[in-house]
Amino acid sequence: MEIKLWINNKLFQDNVEADMLLIDYVRSKGFLSVKRGCETANCGLCTVHLDGKPVLSCSTLVIKANGKRVTTLEGLKEEAEEFGAFMADQGAEQCGFCSPGFVMNVLAMKKELENPTEDEIKHYLAGNLCRCTGYMSQLRAIKNFLEAKKED
Incomplete structure (x- = not known):
């Protein structure tokens, strides 16, 4: 084809x-x-x-x-690196297995949802498996990132 x-x-x-x-x-x-x-x-x-x-x-x-x-x-190198820094600040990148998926989904969510609630964030990221953490560090990183992007 x-x-x-x-x-x-x-x-x-x-x-x-x-x-x-x-x-x-x-x-x-x-x-x-x-x-x-x-x-x-x-x-x-x-x-x-x-x-x-x-x-x-x-x-x-x-x-x-x-x-x-x-x-x-x-294709999202700059945005990915920026969000990656937020993940690193919160200790959310431990083994790195889940990082590519989290980054891709968070960057899409940022464009799609305005001021998402915690439940909306969790729903949007439901398909991302993290083997190391309890997802709390990723959630903090996402919230901090979205808050910082509001100020830009």
Whole structure:
């Protein structure tokens, strides 16, 4: 199947198998921030933005991205580093397993929700698995980040 899509604003056109997953395609193009964690769509590690909305690339066929824009962590470098600093300040990055998914989802949430409540934040991040913490440090980092962004 012929596809045409943009990854981090760079155009890609290819012939792909109908059952190829978005994670495999993106990684084959060198965007290695997108990682396999569980392969069951339960951990959030493979999160990318598809036309600005977070999706799990391990359970999304690449054909669904045809004609669309895919954004990976590499495409959000400055924003990701900024939020990463908030995570580090709260001790929320311990092993780093969950960080890519958290970052991708928080940056999407920031654009989608204005002044989210704690329950809205938790709901938005429900698909992110953290193996180290009780999520409290991530929640503090997210709240601090969103508060700081309001002041910008």
